[in-house]
Amino acid sequence: MKAAVLVFPGSNREGDVAQAIELVTGRKPQMVWHGDGDFEKTDLIVVPGGFSYGDYLRCGAMAALSPVMAEVKKRAAQGVPVLAICNGFQIVTEAGLLPGTLMRNAHLKFVCSDVHLKVETSQSLFTNRYQAGQVIRVPVAHAEGNYFADQDTLKRLEDRGQIAFRYCAPDGTVDGTGNPNGSIRNIAGVFNETKTVMGLMPHPENAVEPMFGGSDGKALFEGLVEALT
Amino acid sequence: MKARVHVTLKNGVLDPQGKAIGHSLNRLGFPEVGDVRQGKFIELELDETDKAKAKARLDEMCRKLLANTVIENYSIELVG
Amino acid sequence: MKARVHVTLKNGVLDPQGKAIGHSLNRLGFPEVGDVRQGKFIELELDETDKAKAKARLDEMCRKLLANTVIENYSIELVG
Amino acid sequence: MSGNGVSVEKNPPVKLPNEPVITPQIVAEHGLSPEEYQRVLAIMGRTPTMVELGIFSAMWSEHCSYKSSKVWLKKLPTKAPWVIQGPGENAGVIDIGDGQAAIFKMESHNHPSYIEPYQGAATGVGGILRDVFTMGARPIANLNALRFGDPAHPKTRHLVSGVVAGIGGYGNCMGIPTVGGETNFHAAYNGNILVNAMTVGIAPTDRIFYAAAAGVGNPLVYVGSKTGRDGIHGATMASTEFSEDSEEKRPTVQVGDPFVEKLLLEACLELMATDVIVAIQDMGAAGLTSSSFEMAAKGGLGVIVELDKVPMRETGMNPYELMLSESQERMLIVLKPGTEEQARKIFEKWELDFAVIGHLTDTERMVLSWHGDIVGNIPIPPLVTEAPVYERPWTLTPLPAVLDAASVPVPKDWRASLLALMSCPDLASKSWIWHQYDHLIMGNTAIRPQDGDAALVRVNGGHKGLAMTSDCTPRYVQAHPETGGRQAVAEAWRNITAVGARPLAVTDNMNFGNPQKPEIMGQFAGAIMGMAEACKVLDFPVVSGNVSLYNETEGRPILPTPTIGAVGVIEDIAKAVGSRLTQAGLGIVLIGETQGWLGQSLYLREACGREEGAPPPVDLAVERRNGDFVRSQIALDRVEACHDLSDGGLLVALAEMAIAGGTGMEIAQPAGNVVPSHAFFYGEDQGRYVIASGSADDVIEAAHAAGVPAVLLGYSGGASLVVRDLLSLPLSDIKAAHEAWLPGYMSATE
C-alpha cells in the first residue's frame, strides 16, 4: 500500500501516523507539503492531526483552502481513499468532503484521554478488520471534536450506514458517559456516501503498540493494507 | 478603508461556548442572563477606496474563508 | 432586553489569529487586505427592563468574565 | 556603516528626539541602585543614552545577572563523565549513549502567570521550548511544576484554570507531549503563584549548537515573529516620555503564538541540518539585548546592530523599545558568510520573518545604529566583568525540634483519615489538569501521568527510554532548607529509580522571596547546601537551572521552593515498571527503614491541622543504597509495580497503587514492629519504596544480603484496601475521593 500523508503548517501528528503506517506496511509513506498540488499517485491519502494554521479562525478552515486539498478533493471524487484524523477530520469537513462540522468541546477544555469506541460497521475499507459492535480503546486529543450536523443530515448518515464509530462505555453501552466532547449522538467518526472517505476524532495511530497506549488502532491500518494492496 | 465583519452561528446550530458563558454568568450571580450566543468580530484594513468594490470583495472573503456558510451567517460593515 | 458585547484586543497586544487570517487572505488572492484583528462578539438575552441597570450589570459581567481586561477592551450596546 | 566599527566607536551616540534627561528617578525606575549607576558611569565614561541605560538595567537585573544567587550557585556540582554541557548555555546537555544527547532545562514564569495566567503560562512553555531547540534538540516532552495559593482564596480557581489552559494551549499546539509535573496548594502562594516549566529534547551529540559568536564580519540574522511592544518591563515610564503614540503607554503582556513557534522549531531544525550556523540564541528575557550581548560576549567579539532593520509589528517603535521588547517566538543567528540566501529560503518556506540586522566586529563593543545614526555604543567586557555580584547577608533557618509521634493523635477513624488525605488538595488526583495536556502525541509515552513515579518516554528509533520527573516538598524546605534541598534532590532521584531508570542529571528552578532579607537569603543558602550535598552523593550533577527571587507580596514570601527537574535513562524500555497494581497474588514489600517520622507530614497538616516539627532527615548513603537495590531488582524482572514513598507516607502510596491498577490488597504492620501504627502508616521517612513482586521472598533475601531493610506487608488481590485491625475500604470509595476533589473544586463558584 502506497500512502501519502499531508503536512500543513502546524500539523503535528503527521509523524505519529507515518510511524503507524510504517509499522504495518514496512514502508515509509510519502509526506506531501500543503503547497504541493501535484503529488505522486497513491493508494491512500491521510490528512493528519495537529493545529494547521494554529487552528485560528476555525479549525481546518485555512488548510481546507490549500492547493493540496484542491487536489485531494479531485482524487477523492475519483475514489482514492482518504483517512482524515482529528484536525484532518476538521479539514475535510471544512473542505466539504464529509458532512457536518466539529464544534468546540461542550466542556470547552482540551481533552487527552483514552476513550472507548463502538465500531458501527465492518463494511468499509477502514473497518474491515473489526466486527460491527466491537468495542475498541484508543486515545483522543482535541479541543474541537464535538460533532454537529442538522437533523436531516444525521438521519441521512444513519440511514445509509455512514457512521463509522461512536463513543461508548467500556462495555459498549452508547450513552453520554463515554462521550468526551458532547458530540451529537456520540458520533466519533463518519464516512462519505461511498465509504471511501473516513473522518474520525480519535487517534488510532497512537494505539498501535501495546506498551504505548495499547494496540486496538492497529487493525484499522492492517485493514487498509488488506483492502488496498 | 476599514471593514468590520460579524460572523455568527445560524439559528439552530449548537453553540457550546455561548451556552457555557450563559451558564457561568448565571452561576456568578447574574440570574437575569438568558440565552447567550458567541460570534466573531473581525476588523480589516483594506487598501481600496471604492465602497461597492470593497463590499463585493469582502463578501467573497466571507464566503471563501471568514465564515463557514453551512453553519454561520455573516454581515459586513464599512467604516471610513 | 438584548445586549451586544464586543471584546477586542488592546492596541499593541499581539493578535496571532488576526495575523494568520490576514496572511491567509493575502495568499488566497486578496492582496488589498492589510492589518486584521479578531475579536469576540457576544449576544445576550437579559431579563431586565431598566437600561441603566442593565448597562451596569453588563459592565460587571465584562469585567468578571467576558473580557480579560489585562489585554482586552470591551464595549456594550443595548438593543431593544 | 563601517565594516568593523572601529571608527564609529569614538562617535558619541546621537540623542533621539524627545530623549529625556536621565534623572535619579529614571535610574531608580530602571531598578539600578545609585552605586550600580555609578558603575555604569565609570564604564561608559559619560552619561548613557536611554537605550544604553535600558541595556544596563536589563543585563544587570536579577533575572539576567544572577547577582544575588551567583556566589551560591557555584557550589552546585555540575560535572560527571556524561555531562556534555553544564550550566551557562541555553540548556544542559548530557550523553545518553548511542550518539544521542538529552538537552533539558526548567524555567519559571511566575509573575507573568499571576498577572495573566493563560498567556503567562503559555509563554513560559514557549520560552523553555526555545531554550531547548536553540541547541539543536527536538523537544520530546514537557513537564510543569505548579504552586497555587489556598484553594479558598478568591483568585486561586481563576489562576489554576488559566495556567493549565495556557500550558496546554501552547504545548498541545506545538505537538510536544506534556508528560508530568506536580501541583501543590498553600496559602503562602496566594499572592505569588509558581509556574515552572521544563522541556526535554534529543539531539545527536555531534550536532549541538551553542551561543558563542565567532567570525568577524559574519552576519547577524533575526528570524521568527516581528517585534512589538510586549513586556517592556519597569521601563513603562521610559516609554511614556519616549514613545510617539500616547495610546501605547501601558505595560503590555506578552501574548504567545504557538503556531509560529511550531514553524520556528521546524525551520530551525531544518536550518540546523545544513551547515550554515555559527551560533544561535533565542530571544528570551530582555530580548534582543541579552541575546546579542551574550553571543558577542561569549565569543569575545563586538557587534553592530542596525535596529531599523528589525522586523517591527507596530509603527513608531524606537531603539529603546526594540532592544528591550520581550516579544515571543524570535531567534538570533550568526551565519557563515554568504549563506544568507540559503537560510532565508528555509525561513520563507515556513512563512517566518528573516532579516540580516547586523554583523560581528572585533571591537568588543555593542554598537546600535538607527537609520544611519549611532544611538548606543557600549563596551561589552566590563558590562560582564563589572556586573554587580552580591554576597548578601544570610541567616540559616535553625532545625526545628523533632516531633515525637506520641504527641500526635492517632486517627479516631482510619477510613476517614485515609479518605481525607487522598482527597486533600496536595494529594488529590491531578487528572483534571493532565487530561488537558496532550500527553500521548509522538506515540512514545510509555508511562503516563499517575501511572508511575516518573514519566517515561521512548527515544525515537530504539528501545531506550528517558525517565523524567519534577519534585520539591516546600514545607520541608521551609522548616529546614538544608534538609528540604537534600530531600527534593533525593525524591527526584528516587522517582527516576522507581521506574527502573538510572538517574543522570538535574535541572533546578530556585523560587524564593526577597534575597535582601537575611532569612530568605539563608533559605536560599541552606537549600543550595542541601542540594549540593545530595547531588554529589547521588552522582546527580546540575546541568541547567533558573532562579526566581522576590516572590513575595506585602512582605509575605512564598515557601522556599527549589524545584528539581531530573532525567534518567533506561536502556530497554520494556523493562521499566509503573506504580499501578494490576495483578492479584503479588507480595507487597516495603523497602527501607520506617521510624515513623510525623514532623511536617501531610497527616499532621491535614488530619491534625498542625504544620510543625523537623522534616524527615535524608540519609544520602542509605538513599543511594536502597535505590540501587530497587533498580537492580527491577532489572532482574522481579518487580511488577514500584512506588516511592513521599507525601502521605506508606498508606497513601499503597492506596495510590491500588486505585491506579484496580487491584486491592490485604496487608498488616509486620509483627514485632513497634512503631505506633499512625506513624508507621502515615510517617514520611525518606529512602523508601513499595514494590509488588511475584517473587517477594527472593527480593527480601537479596535485600538483606545487600543490607537493605525489606519486609513483606501482605499480598495483592480483591477490590478493597485492607489493613489488618485498622481498615477496609473499597477501592471505588478511595478512587472517588481521590478523583473528585479537583474537578469539583474547579466547577464550583465562589
Ligand SMILES: Nc1ncnc2c1ncn2[C@@H]1O[C@H](COP(=O)(O)OP(=O)(O)O)[C@@H](O)[C@H]1O
Ligand atoms: N501540573 C501537572 N502536569 C502534569 N502532570 C501532573 C501535574 N501535577 C501532577 N501531575 C501528575 O500527577 C501524578 C501525581 O503527582 P505527585 O503526587 O506530585 O507525584 P509524586 O508524589 O509521585 O512525585 C504524577 O504522575 C504527576 O506527573
Ligand SMILES: [Mg+2]
Ligand atoms: Mg513520588
